[in-house]
Amino acid sequence: MSPYGGNAGGSRVVGGSSGGDGVRGNSTGLSYADDSLGNMGLTTEAGSAADMTHNKGEERLAERRVLLMGMPRSGKTSILAVIFDNMQPYDTLSMLPTVQRGTYRMSMGITVYDFPGIDDYSETQYNNLSPSVYEGEHASLVYVIDSQGDIQTSLSTMYSIIRMAQSVNPDIPINIFLNKVDGLSEELRQDIQQDVQNRVMKTMTYESLNSTFVQFFLTTIFDESIKEALSRVVRRLVPRYNSLETILNSFCSKSSLDKAFLFDIATKVFLATDSSPTDSLMYMFACHTLEAIQDIATICSVYTAMGEEEAGLQKTVVGMDGSFKIYVYQVNSFSVLLCLNTMLIARQDSLIEYNGSKIAKAIRQILR
Template sequence: MNPYGGSAGGSQMIGGSSGGGGVRGNSTGLSYADDSLGNTGLTTEAGSAADITQNKDEDSLAERRVLLMGMPRSGKTSILAVIFDNMQPYDTLSMLPTVQRGTYRMSMGITVYDFPGIDDYSETQYNNLSPSVYEGEHASLVYVIDSQGDIQTSLSTMYSIIRMAQSVNPDIPINIFLNKVDGLSEELRQDIQQDVQNRVMKTMTYESLNSTFVQFFLTTIFDESIKEALSRVVRRLVPKYNSLETILNSFCSKSSLDKAFLFDISTKVFLATDSSPTDSLMYMFACHTLEAIQDIVAICAGYTAMGEEEAGLQKTVVGMDGSFKIYVYQVNSYSVLLCLNTMLIARQDSLIEYNGSKIAKAIRQILR
């Protein structure tokens, strides 16, 4: 089953035109349980800007990894700061340029590597980057483009990276983030996306590069589009994703749910979801609801750590105007199951709550 949610040979496009920066949630989770697997954050690897791409740490790169690359000032580090460090979007304006490779760790053994910006591929150490960086079936490439900058130069650099990556890993997923679209009209966003997509596909076909796993995303740090885009990137790297999707499909079908997400608590990135189409507004609403629940828990609850079994029993039901309900079940200390239901059948509540507890337990067993 294709974890992208689309056809294997196509590209998926996401619009990100709604929403604001959001509330900064507490990264410790609903139950404030401690778990090393749920620890996220930035660590900067030692080395100078000249040697960060070919140092001894390359041999120890995580098996499940996302490689984030792009031109300087394209917004790579700002994206990660907002997602992983809960930084407010406007606070990223004062961030210094990235000169060393940064490491951001997620749950399930997934690691995101933030590479410094590339001014000129032929004159940087990227040209001598060890091919082993791109190797492995669990590696994924993300290239960030400033949609209001020099797109042609950025694309030329991207093609050089793709050639190197596909020389050692022809099937590596290529995810293109058209970033900084917040200042553009919806019509202009779509025009830029269509133009870039046509140019990329035409060039890759001409150069006999594999375009099977190419995705395009419209992103901005001022709404949830960056988290949704990263979700679609990392879920391909999630262990046993097909099993998780099958369980969530069954849960939605048996309980008449509209949508179910398995969220990473600290980042609000969804690690798995059912196979029904994911609406951007629905995802944004789910993120904001989870943040609100975390804020309430931080105010009303203690900070006593819970064991995994105890944490798995935590659940929250949120009703919206009597016609919309959200069910949240804590799977473990770093992930929650969030379900959305618009059905007006009161007798389904007990069924959903019972099934939700069982599904959360089953997912917890799969993730062990």
């Protein structure tokens, strides 16, 4: 297997249909090595009826889970199709509405559940949805709002969901995606975000709802903003995240790096980063660079299976105009460490490469 090319597609499981469970994954058409799916933490087997359907409180959901909800046509399924299935944004225009829950599995044991659009929260399928779906310290709620649609109606539905969620899990993180901001001016985007944020915080305060863990994101499937937003959601669910952040902080400090990301290869979502501020343009550049490296590796490499230790030795260094360098280290079969450095000191190369190999090995040990 190529160090960066073999696992380009995420794994999606759709359950609950009368015609049986369907599975879709590896949308690039690349073949997997025998053990690559297991190494990525992905699954191609549909769950049982208790796992995949809304039934009398007997659901067994993943421990580390993201619950994606919103009004119909808010763009929930399109978001996941672009991230997990590598679908082109314009191709999502022909997608049918979501009528059953979809399941998208990431590395680190994190699962994203795509719930059908909610026209009326009192509908039978949601009225019978067990409150247990919100339970647990590793559950996170994402509510998607069409920023060019009926925001007030969408907010009313969201409040109903939040009331139910906080009745069983007062500390559940609430992430509000103001979606479909493409085509809007930057000024209008900020105005919409400020207006929605003010309304939400005011209502939650009035209703004595916990607003401590509420985040707002401006998103669109036409750029990397949606992947960055999902990254900020899932990193709260990553096991031993504090340890990973500490290691990356030390790496950046001792190697004079500007930024370090631990990327999920399949989705280009970052699972961890150092504690310095994350600039959106820097993240976008890192994503595009990783995609380019992955494409080159897919074209040029021979697909052979390699062990974890061998994969950890794979690295790529990209120089930009002689003053900017990107270092990419394979951590394991589902993640890479990507570092950015704008320093002009050439003698640091050997130090960075040495430290990078050691850090990649340390991260690999933590993730086991």
